[in-house]
Amino acid sequence: MFLQRFPLQFQYLFSLQKLFHIVVIRNDLTTVDVKILYYLSQPHDKCTKKDMAGVLGISGRQLSGSIQRLLNKDLISEKEKQRDRAIRGIKDKQQENDKNENVKEYVVAQEAENILSEIEFVLCDLGQIQYEGFSQEEIELYEKLDEMRRKNIKKTLII
Numbered sequence: 001m002f003l004q005r006f007p008l009q010f011q012y013l014f015s016l017q018k019l020f021h022i023v024v025i026r027n028d029l030t031t032v033d034v035k036i037l038y039y040l041s042q043p044h045d046k047c048t049k050k051d052m053a054g055v056l057g058i059s060g061r062q063l064s065g066s067i068q069r070l071l072n073k074d075l076i077s078e079k080e081k082q083r084d085r086a087i088r089g090i091k092d093k094q095q096e097n098d099k100n101e102n103v104k105e106y107v108v109a110q111e112a113e114n115i116l117s118e119i120e121f122v123l124c125d126l127g128q129i130q131y132e133g134f135s136q137e138e139i140e141l142y143e144k145l146d147e148m149r150r151k152n153i154k155k156t157l158i159i
Contacts, residue, residue, distance in 0.1 A: 019126060023118045032058055032066045038119050040076060041108045048103055067106065075112040079105035 020034055029037075035056050047055070053063040070076045108116070131139050 019122045020119075023115065023122060026118070027115050029115070030066060030069070032056075032062050033069055034115075034119060036063065036066050037070060037075060037108065037112055037115060040106050041112075041116050046103045046105060070106075073111075075109055075115070076106045077109055079107050 020031060023029070023034055024031055035058070036052075039052070039056060049063055049067075050060060053060045056063070058066075067076070071078070131142075134142070
Protein backbone atom coordinates (compact mmCIF):
# COMPACT_ATOMS: atom_id res chain seq x y z
CA MET A 1 0.00 0.00 0.00
CA PHE A 2 2.79 2.45 0.93
CA LEU A 3 4.58 1.87 -2.36
CA GLN A 4 1.39 2.54 -4.29
CA ARG A 5 0.94 5.91 -2.56
CA PHE A 6 4.61 6.89 -2.67
CA PRO A 7 4.60 8.32 -6.20
CA LEU A 8 1.59 10.53 -5.42
CA GLN A 9 3.14 11.79 -2.18
CA PHE A 10 6.45 12.34 -3.94
CA GLN A 11 4.67 14.35 -6.63
CA TYR A 12 2.89 16.39 -3.95
CA LEU A 13 6.15 17.21 -2.16
CA PHE A 14 7.84 18.01 -5.46
CA SER A 15 4.98 20.36 -6.40
CA LEU A 16 5.20 22.06 -3.02
CA GLN A 17 8.94 22.62 -3.44
CA LYS A 18 8.29 23.90 -6.95
CA LEU A 19 5.84 26.48 -5.59
CA PHE A 20 8.32 27.63 -2.94
CA HIS A 21 11.13 27.69 -5.48
CA ILE A 22 9.81 31.04 -6.74
CA VAL A 23 10.22 32.52 -3.26
CA VAL A 24 13.65 30.92 -2.93
CA ILE A 25 14.98 32.26 -6.24
CA ARG A 26 13.43 35.70 -5.95
CA ASN A 27 14.97 36.28 -2.52
CA ASP A 28 18.29 34.44 -2.87
CA LEU A 29 17.39 31.96 -0.13
CA THR A 30 17.39 28.20 0.28
CA THR A 31 14.30 26.08 0.83
CA VAL A 32 15.48 25.53 4.41
CA ASP A 33 15.80 29.31 4.89
CA VAL A 34 12.17 29.72 3.79
CA LYS A 35 11.01 26.94 6.15
CA ILE A 36 12.80 28.50 9.11
CA LEU A 37 11.63 32.01 8.32
CA TYR A 38 8.04 30.83 8.10
CA TYR A 39 8.36 28.75 11.29
CA LEU A 40 9.75 31.71 13.23
CA SER A 41 6.93 33.93 12.01
CA GLN A 42 4.30 31.57 13.49
CA PRO A 43 3.35 31.33 17.16
CA HIS A 44 5.36 28.53 18.81
CA ASP A 45 6.79 27.52 22.15
CA LYS A 46 10.40 28.18 23.05
CA CYS A 47 12.58 25.34 21.88
CA THR A 48 16.19 24.35 21.41
CA LYS A 49 17.78 24.25 17.98
CA LYS A 50 17.59 20.47 18.14
CA ASP A 51 13.83 20.65 18.76
CA MET A 52 13.36 23.15 15.93
CA ALA A 53 15.35 20.96 13.53
CA GLY A 54 13.15 18.02 14.47
CA VAL A 55 9.94 19.96 13.89
CA LEU A 56 11.16 21.18 10.50
CA GLY A 57 12.58 17.81 9.45
CA ILE A 58 16.09 19.12 8.85
CA SER A 59 19.50 18.41 10.34
CA GLY A 60 21.06 20.53 13.06
CA ARG A 61 23.80 21.50 10.63
CA GLN A 62 21.26 22.72 8.06
CA LEU A 63 19.45 24.67 10.78
CA SER A 64 22.62 26.37 12.04
CA GLY A 65 23.78 27.30 8.55
CA SER A 66 20.39 28.65 7.60
CA ILE A 67 20.00 30.66 10.80
CA GLN A 68 23.43 32.18 10.18
CA ARG A 69 22.43 33.13 6.60
CA LEU A 70 19.17 34.68 7.83
CA LEU A 71 21.07 36.61 10.53
CA ASN A 72 23.63 37.85 7.97
CA LYS A 73 20.82 39.03 5.65
CA ASP A 74 19.17 40.81 8.62
CA LEU A 75 15.97 38.82 8.08
CA ILE A 76 16.00 37.60 11.69
CA SER A 77 17.69 38.73 14.88
CA GLU A 78 18.51 37.00 18.11
CA LYS A 79 16.27 38.12 20.95
CA GLU A 80 18.23 39.39 23.92
CA LYS A 81 17.83 37.35 27.10
CA GLN A 82 17.16 39.02 30.38
CA ARG A 83 19.24 37.32 33.02
CA ASP A 84 17.79 38.04 36.37
CA ARG A 85 18.85 34.98 38.33
CA ALA A 86 20.40 37.13 41.07
CA ILE A 87 17.03 38.72 41.74
CA ARG A 88 15.22 35.39 41.84
CA GLY A 89 15.89 33.34 44.92
CA ILE A 90 13.40 30.63 44.11
CA LYS A 91 15.02 27.29 43.33
CA ASP A 92 12.35 26.31 40.76
CA LYS A 93 13.00 29.46 38.79
CA GLN A 94 16.74 28.80 38.94
CA GLN A 95 16.23 25.30 37.52
CA GLU A 96 13.91 26.66 34.84
CA ASN A 97 16.55 29.18 33.79
CA ASP A 98 19.21 26.47 33.73
CA LYS A 99 16.99 24.32 31.51
CA ASN A 100 16.36 27.25 29.14
CA GLU A 101 20.05 28.20 28.99
CA ASN A 102 20.43 26.56 25.54
CA VAL A 103 17.26 28.09 24.15
CA LYS A 104 17.90 30.93 21.75
CA GLU A 105 14.97 32.97 20.58
CA TYR A 106 14.93 34.51 17.14
CA VAL A 107 12.69 37.30 15.95
CA VAL A 108 11.68 37.91 12.35
CA ALA A 109 12.85 41.33 11.21
CA GLN A 110 10.76 43.89 9.36
CA GLU A 111 12.93 43.27 6.27
CA ALA A 112 11.43 39.79 6.01
CA GLU A 113 7.80 40.93 5.77
CA ASN A 114 7.76 40.92 1.93
CA ILE A 115 9.16 37.40 1.88
CA LEU A 116 6.58 36.24 4.42
CA SER A 117 3.86 37.78 2.25
CA GLU A 118 5.15 35.78 -0.72
CA ILE A 119 5.14 32.60 1.39
CA GLU A 120 1.54 33.26 2.49
CA PHE A 121 0.57 33.81 -1.15
CA VAL A 122 2.12 30.46 -2.12
CA LEU A 123 0.35 28.72 0.78
CA CYS A 124 -2.94 30.29 -0.28
CA ASP A 125 -2.40 29.01 -3.84
CA LEU A 126 -1.58 25.60 -2.41
CA GLY A 127 -4.81 25.62 -0.42
CA GLN A 128 -6.80 26.44 -3.53
CA ILE A 129 -5.04 23.72 -5.51
CA GLN A 130 -5.44 21.19 -2.70
CA TYR A 131 -9.20 21.72 -2.30
CA GLU A 132 -10.11 22.17 -5.96
CA GLY A 133 -13.35 20.34 -6.69
CA PHE A 134 -14.19 19.83 -2.98
CA SER A 135 -17.47 21.06 -1.52
CA GLN A 136 -17.33 23.12 1.68
CA GLU A 137 -18.68 20.11 3.57
CA GLU A 138 -15.91 17.88 2.18
CA ILE A 139 -13.25 20.45 3.11
CA GLU A 140 -14.51 20.62 6.68
CA LEU A 141 -14.64 16.82 6.94
CA TYR A 142 -11.13 16.50 5.51
CA GLU A 143 -9.75 19.05 7.96
CA LYS A 144 -11.49 17.35 10.89
CA LEU A 145 -10.11 13.93 9.91
CA ASP A 146 -6.66 15.39 9.30
CA GLU A 147 -6.67 16.95 12.77
CA MET A 148 -7.63 13.58 14.28
CA ARG A 149 -4.81 11.93 12.33
CA ARG A 150 -2.30 14.50 13.59
CA LYS A 151 -3.42 14.03 17.21
CA ASN A 152 -3.02 10.25 16.88
CA ILE A 153 0.49 10.66 15.52
CA LYS A 154 1.38 13.18 18.21
CA LYS A 155 0.11 10.82 20.96
CA THR A 156 2.18 8.01 19.51
CA LEU A 157 5.35 10.10 19.33
CA ILE A 158 5.11 11.38 22.92
CA ILE A 159 7.03 9.01 25.14
